[in-house]
Amino acid sequence: MIKYVFFDFNGTILDDVDLCLNLLNKILIKQGSKPLSLEEYKHVFTFPVKKYYELAGVDFSKDSFADLSKWFIEEYQPASYKCHCYPHLKEVVKELKNRGLTVGVLSASELSNLKKQLEVLGLISEFSFILGLDNIYASSKITVAKNFIENNNINPKECLMIGDTTHDYEVSQSLGMQCILFSGGHQAVDVLANTGAKIIASLDELIKYIEVANA
Numbered sequence: 001m002i003k004y005v006f007f008d009f010n011g012t013i014l015d016d017v018d019l020c021l022n023l024l025n026k027i028l029i030k031q032g033s034k035p036l037s038l039e040e041y042k043h044v045f046t047f048p049v050k051k052y053y054e055l056a057g058v059d060f061s062k063d064s065f066a067d068l069s070k071w072f073i074e075e076y077q078p079a080s081y082k083c084h085c086y087p088h089l090k091e092v093v094k095e096l097k098n099r100g101l102t103v104g105v106l107s108a109s110e111l112s113n114l115k116k117q118l119e120v121l122g123l124i125s126e127f128s129f130i131l132g133l134d135n136i137y138a139s140s141k142i143t144v145a146k147n148f149i150e151n152n153n154i155n156p157k158e159c160l161m162i163g164d165t166t167h168d169y170e171v172s173q174s175l176g177m178q179c180i181l182f183s184g185g186h187q188a189v190d191v192l193a194n195t196g197a198k199i200i201a202s203l204d205e206l207i208k209y210i211e212v213a214n215a
Contacts, residue, residue: 001158002178002213005096005206006145007127008163009107009114011185014121016076016083017041020186023075024056027068033057042188047108047167077113081120086184088204093126095207099214104129106148106161106171108141142171149175160213162206169195180209 010016017038025035036044036056044055050065058068096103104127107114111132118124131144149156161172164185169192172179181192181199192199200206 002160002210003101003158004154004160005101005103005210006106006131006159006161006177007093007103008161008165008168008185009105009109009117011164011187012162012168012182013085013089013105013123014080014083014117015086015184016080017186019076019079019083023072024053024058026075027053027058027063027071028056031059031062033059039188042186043191045165045186047165049108073110073113077116080117085121085123086182086203088202090123090126092203092206093123096210097126099210101210102128104131106131106141106145108133108167110134141167142174145171145175160210162203164192166191166195169197172197178213180206 007013021036021038021041024041028035034057044052046052046055053065053068093103105114105118109132111134114132115124115130118127118130124130129148131141131148133141133144149159156176159177161168161177161179162182163169163179164182165187169179169181179197181195181197182203183189183192183199183201189199198209
């Protein structure tokens with residue numbers, strides 16, 4: 001029985017893949033390195049973000065990770081307000097709530113930035129809980145999820161994580177949650193497939209999954 005649904009934000013709710021790729025390539029070009037294609041990006045993207053930057057070819061001897069993180073947020077945040085959520089997202093969230101499930105957001109984004117983005121999308125009131133980090137370095141969201149589950153006496157076996165990266169799968173497994181991975185986000189399908197998790201190409205496939213799980 002699934003009672004709680006945790007949506008990742010970037011690449012699952014918000015389609016910001018092109019924006020993130022463009023900002024990464026600005027860094028690479030500035031440092032004199034070759035920019036990445038979308039396919040290359042989806043094969044190097046990972047968590048923590050510092051590791052992904054290293055795999056992409058970012059040279060921290062030229063720009064520190066702290067400086068790049070600050071620059072990224074300054075560029076990313078206002079630009080992200082022009083990004084849209086993925087098809088079917090709003091309808092799926094409403095349907096899940098209509099079926100009595102508690103639906104929220106779990107992100108590695110800094111919490112105040114995350115809430116502003118949800119506000120711009122007109123979605124902030126649609127979620128029962130919004131979980132983010134207290135910094136801009138996009139490390140791991142496992143701790144914040146673990147604290148939320150323990151503080152609210154939630155059975156993790158009744159929780160479903162919806163994300164677009166292997167990190168979302170790692171979060172779910174470390175907490176004992178079920179997991180579905182969305183292939184329209186920041187990581188390639190073959191990378192996601194390595195987890196063995198169920199993969200969906202469209203968010204409206206979630207309804208059928210939950211119908212079967214809760215039958």
